[in-house]
Amino acid sequence: MKNDLLSSVDTKPLRSWPVFGVFALSVLFTFFSIFYQHQRDHQNIIKLATHDAIEYQRMLNGGATAYIHLNRDVAGFFAASDNVTAREFNAYLSSVKALETHPGLGYIGYIPRIASSDAAEFEAKARREFPSYQIHGMSPHSDAAYPLLYSFPYDEGVRKISGLDISTLPERWEAMQQARDQGRSIATEKHAYLKNPDHKNIISIFTPIYESGKPIETIAQRRTALTGFIVSTFVVEEMIERVMGREFKDMFDLEIYNGTVGSQQIVYDGDSQPHALKRDAYLSVHQANVDFAGRNWLLHFYPKPVYFETRANHHDWLILFSGVLLSIVLSFLTWKWQRHQHAKRLQLEHGQRFQAVFENHPSAVYSLDLQRRFINANAKALALLEVSKDKLMLSTPVQFVVPENAAKVEKLFEEVLKGNAVTYDNAIITGTGKRLDVSVVLIPVTTEGEISSVLGIAQNITEQRQAEWKLQESRQMLQLVINNIPQRVFWKNTELVYLGCNNAFSKDAGLLQADEIAGKSDFDLVWKDQAEKYRQVDLETMQSGKARINDEEPLQQQDGTKTWLRTSKIPLKDVGGKTIGVLGMYEDITERKHLEQKLEQMAHYDSLTGLPNRAYFYDQLKQAICRSKRHNSILALMYFDIDKFKQINDTYGHDIGDLVIALFAKRVKDTVREIDIVGRLGGDEFCLIVEALSSRKAAETVAQKLIEAMQPVFQVGEKALQVSTSIGIAFHEPGMAADELIRKADHAMYQAKQAGRNRYELSATLRE
Template sequence: MSLTYILSIILRLFTLAWAVNLLRRIRDWRIGLLTIMLTVILGIQVFPLFGAWSSDWVLENGSGDFYWLAASGTMLLAFIFLGGAVTEHRMTRSRLFKEEQAFKSLYEHNPDAVYTLDLEGRLLASNPACLSILGYEGHDFKNRTVFEVVVEEELEKARTHFSAAVNGNPQTYELLVYHKDGRRLALQVTNVPIYADGVVVGIYGIAKNITEQKAAEHERVLTTQKYQDLLETIEAVVWEGNPETFEYLFISPQSRRILGYTPEQLISDHAFWQSKVHPDDFEMMMSYCKQEVAAGRSHTIEYRMIAADGRTVWLKDFVTVVQENGVVTGCRGIMVDITARKLAEERLQHIAYFDVLTSMPNRTLFEDRLSLEMARSRRQSQTLAVLLLDLDRFKYINDTLGHAVGDELIRAVAERLQTCVREGDTVSRIGGDEFTLILPDLRSPQDAVSVARMILQRMTAPFVIEQNELFATCSIGISFFPDDGADLSTLMKNAESAMYRAKERGRNNYQLYTTSMNEDAMQKLSLERYLRKALGLDEFVLFYQPQVNVQSGEIFGVEALLRWKHPTLGMVSPASFIPLAEETGLIVPIGEWVLRTACEQIKSWHAAGYGHLTVAVNLSARQFQQEDLVEMVQRVLEETSVEPRFLELEITESVTMHNVERAIVILNELKNLGIRISLDDFGTGYSSLSYLKHFPIHTLKIDQSFVRDITTDADDAAIATSVIALAHSLNLQVVAEGVETEEHLRYLAARGCVEMQGYHFSRPLPAQEIEALFQSGKTFAL
């Protein structure tokens, strides 16, 4: 056996093993088939080698050994080459596979639409995003062109760009298309031609959905436009300036509207702007702004500028200082026209300290000045007087002629008061029809008295307002500092006490404060406190005064009169507490109690057999102003089961004169209930006979002031006789009050007045004594 032969066998075996291994790695069927054929040939060639086996060992055994060695080596080289080729082929396929996968991933997972079109625009292929963006399924585009989803107004543009791409020119453009649900989408489309053998065979394209981007751009445009409109319409000037020179770099167009200057005027000429700042404000404004900008502080400042038309314009400048890394790099701000606010503040300042109607100092300024004058008088040991003045019967004028006339009267009074004082004196209107005067530096109290007398004298002249000649008197109270009060509150309180004393003494006069006035005021306060509790404590009682027909001698009715029996004060005079009840409004609940109690009493007397009796109840002015007066009276009648014809309500002339039309309405409503109406104290008020015929009254009552001296005073006798005649001519019942003597009785009866009441017949009595009078059977015939 030669070594060459053995080497051939080894090479053949190695080659066979390589071939088998190579065969396992081959995936291409063609190369695999070639490898199998070579492997089979190699296997066939290996077996003859073993058939020539010999036990003799030589280097070589003729030329045949070299042939086998060469053939085996060649076969090995062929398989090595084939293996290399297979390896390279596998590597190439692997690389291509990876590239294919990468492209496929890019194609399928690309968020943008990737598609291929034919030359007619039909969709040949697309990635999932393409259909997803449009909301379609794959079958929706079968045999359809992409032009079918293009918005109508963009169709021509789409065709133009597609044709350009078909002609070999890549195109990028924006296009509006329809989503499947009808929405419009904005796409950025890129179309490039696909070449084959130098000829365009299709279109490859990418479409990016830019709908949100377009919406954002549109919003930005709107926002920009909005801010531009805001700059042009906002009532403020927006500016940007140089923090070193304070020159404007930008000013919004509103400078023309607010100041009358164009932005160009204020930007180009810094000296021009400086000259338009109010000279009284320029130094302050520049100094403050430089200080704040140097410190890097944003700030606010108010100053004035002279507008192009000469107006003074108040500006409020909100300045923002811009910094970068601690260094001031700019400043910008907003100038707001606050002229209206400044004028309003001035008006409010005036309103806060001056009366709107008269432009006189009001209560606030009056008290401030009085405090200052009192302090000065204290330091200089001087006398100061305070006069508190209140117009008499102003409410009557106001209610009768209206508030417009009342306001004009107040203005006219204010002007007259100004003529009565010195330059350093203060005249104030502190509310309604009340005025105060501060008279400092008095030599004696007589100086204040002289001013008061001058005021009263000048008020006697009539005021002509809207063709009405009006007479307005006043009541004046005077107090002195420091004798009548060391502080403002006490001084004013005492002047008010003096003023009320002037009213009590008939009005149209002045009174100096005395300590007794405070005692009277305290008594009044104490009485009011007791009065507020009296109704709840059942302290009121009703007395009844008989009303007599002197022809028959019978008592036909009674008048209910209120009395107050206090546990400590005893019987309080009606003259003391009735006006106080009117003033405080307590007369309303008290009056309802009186009406209810009188009705219950008359019902009781009717049940006792005195069914002809009527009861008269007085209605005060305050009660007559109640909105629910008629309803209240009707309710009391129903609850007490009294027939309305047995109730007579007495009113005074003055009650009806405040508002004649309303009085007529209310009286008619009461009359329609069946209630009798009597006019009390007739002849003492301010009534007009022209109104009297319109009042639905049943009875006129002659006031006792005319009856008292009827037999001795010709005037009283004439008035009483006239009232009786008037009542008869109007078919009214007439009752004389205050009949105290037989002479009164006979005089009135002789003139046709046969119904009377007064002490000649009976004083007012409690209910029990009235019953005793009924039971006695006493008559009062002539």
């Protein structure tokens, strides 16, 4: 016992030396780690800057494309109509909010092609809309002129160049000729602004307009069919800086060159210091070429010093603290590390064995075009069908299906073309005459929102049932397939824990790799605030056993914007029919939703006054009648127009008339209650629905307020007009339809006019 104690005492000092040694090594390692951390942070920031620059490049490319699309849309508007007036031109561009949605846009104009022999006739016709219009600057040796006719906006600067023959300006004529011969939008180089010659950083885009019905396959045909151009002019700096955002200008310097790097080719320089020309030490993290309307723009991205400062990690004190802590607990951590390494080794070996099994899994994958023909197949598919690839290509799956199931397969394929994935069991005859039972999954593959092909996955059901482990491998094969489709795909178990997803879904979830999703729930991902809602839908899908196809739902992004998703969820079942999870797929349909909302606004509301149009007002009236019947309340309809409006139009013109209608509508809206519904039926005719009245006398009070609201003079520009209104009032009676109610109110209005105007009258039934 004594010897043991001595031995223990003698060895303790020896055992402390490794601790001191570890402490000394930890100090050295700590300082090395601080230096290494600085270097690694710098490299990571460079990678992050490159990634951000690529995203900004895409943002710029998308923003620049919007300007070209605007030109194309306006050109299409002219090509679809034989005679577009200035008012229609301005109304169209106002409706699409051209100036608001295209920052930097100076103006967008219409340039017709006018044969020299037709110049005088064209000028006379143009003066109907622009009294002093005249073509000027036209070359006497040219067979045609290209004068600026319409412009939006039409301000004093544009008025000075109205009628100018644009083809006499060399840099613009060059772009016009290229656009005409190539049949596409072409941008000019930087040039001076016609409205303001001192402003030289301007680019114009010319889009050709061809006569509808004429062929335009060749250059000669395009020159013959040309009827004019749409031109848009914008300030490069405003366009780029508004599209890229304020944060970009704070963090990056962007240089854009036209074609090659040179002082004369600079299109844009954020800090006015061309680093690419100086070849200085300023770091360029990304260079790219962007095709902007026929111009090859060379982009150079330079992160500013503030970019590095804001993203640097200042963890020196933490590394120092960790180094001291490491010296104390290294022995324990070494033991833990050995155990961790052992577990990691086991995991790696398991992964290698699993991968080997996965590579040998017999899953047949093939692709079909929209005509149901094979366009690709893997070796497993060829082995399953027992045919060569040359023989299989351009044949159809129906050729392998047993005759009695051919009609069923055709019907299922039609369902896939509607955007729905289908799963079915079927019997086939292979190339050697062998009959097999297979399970087939057909998945529509979309490109830019349109179905471009169908992906098929076929499995031999008998072989899968003979070996249960093959089910897991086929799921892994499916993972490889879905990682290459644009839709977001994921699957969960019955506990609503993620088992896997494709790459597209992992990016949305804020993960670097798809395999990081395993074991996580919706509460662990970026949409955790809406996790409960998503989990409820997944649970209902599994409980019902029915697929939910193409559900549309909104999603609130972290930046506050709202996007729309089209989602499909399918319950997953094992071979015994038991639900084992849920498979989900979704895609972004935000652009389509925005278009639907815009079309709904255009279909329901009058563009001049913003009031409900005739059709929408009629629908609102029918709903109001139903509410009146349900609540047994008083409903009044007032039909009114502007007294002697035709005289206003004839005297001052339709533009003044339109302004009077708009001001009239505003006074009506300011006078009535928010719950009252005002509609413009057409021309200067309006209707007003007044619900839940306390008495019929209250309707007369409303009518009198409307008459009094029109008494102040209408100030339209420099003109002061006196406007009045005549109102007919009808009340809904039991059994009365909307048409009859409108007719009675209309008749009462005409009685008010016959009685001297600027008054209201009740319908004949009420007076009796």
